[in-house]
Amino acid sequence: MARDASTSVNRRTDIISAAIEVFAETGYYRATTAQVAQRAHISQPYVFRFFSTKEALLLAALEVSWSRMIDSFQQVVKSASPERLEAELITEYEKIMENHRNEILLQMQSQTIQEEAIQEATRNGFREVRQIILQAFREARIPQAEERTMLFLARGMLCNVADAISLPELKEGQGDGRGLLSLMDFFMNSY
Amino acid sequence: MARDASTSVNRRTDIISAAIEVFAETGYYRATTAQVAQRAHISQPYVFRFFSTKEALLLAALEVSWSRMIDSFQQVVKSASPERLEAELITEYEKIMENHRNEILLQMQSQTIQEEAIQEATRNGFREVRQIILQAFREARIPQAEERTMLFLARGMLCNVADAISLPELKEGQGDGRGLLSLMDFFMNSY
DNA sequence: ATTATTAGATAGTGATCAATCACTTACTAA
């Protein structure tokens, strides 16, 4: 059973990879299945041998994208020390943003698509990521694990936006090294 | 000079309001100018008397959306006391999300649209909002104003997502009342 | 050698959409 470049399992992933690129660059609704096919070096109708509809292809692309993020975070959680956990999760996220920018752009698009199947996939992805982070923070004995998880996700969302619209100053104020300690002064004097 | 329902200035805003709804609900690229026209109670070709292209209509819709947010925040900044500034900005944002959800959904969409004119409008909107918040924090003598601004925007982005995909638990961990103080313990023991 | 199966392409369809055009109606000013 020779696994050459033409097995249908390879073609399937070829198409998904092409779709991630084209959807991210062009926008899901404006992107055409012909563009996806061209990027995957096959004819346009052949896409429909593997995905019965364009939406099914989008769902497969989202699945790839969320799986990558979930698997990556799980790796980090397994190997990182409690003290370095959050820093390494952030580093891992930055790696994903660098190496798989299109997958992030696709996730962002899916957040505003109102089709129920897409929303459900997006919800499930977020839920699972949040659960992994939250559980890891708890097991690392990080206090206010819920709030820390929320802030981790929030900063992630802001990074996505800043990156997508090429506005790096949006991220300014991240990680100055002693932010929390000097904020403390403020809060102790305020309340 | 009686201001009846047929002045061209009214028609223009009618069309923009309709476009905000239709674009938000259906997605900009999938939405049709016929749908916008129907919602504005005019014929489809008449849309093009006011907006030369569909993209020009989107830009006008984004302008309305960003202006509302900017004007709202400027009002708050003018009237709020330094101690209540951030809390009132948050309240104002929640009001906008409640009363103008479609405008937020449109802004979210515009973040992933790669057309240069749209990206520029989105960048300018974000820049101006950030500048207002940052300057207000500084004038209120809030320490680490840059970091606080970034966190304000970041939480806003997460709220947008949580609302758009109907996943409220994503926001869990917001405002427990003493988050920073107990986080402090952790950091002082860690570093 | 023959047949069955897989991998893929060509050709096409009905539907849809942004944008244009030609036209009407109704009001206003000289």
Next chain:
DNA sequence: TTAGTAAGTGATTGATCACTATCTAATAAT
């Protein structure tokens, strides 16, 4: 009364799209 204009529409068009139906060439099993 006439000339001009603002407001608005129905019909159309060229392009595009998701999706289908049908064919072909190669490979593999019998």
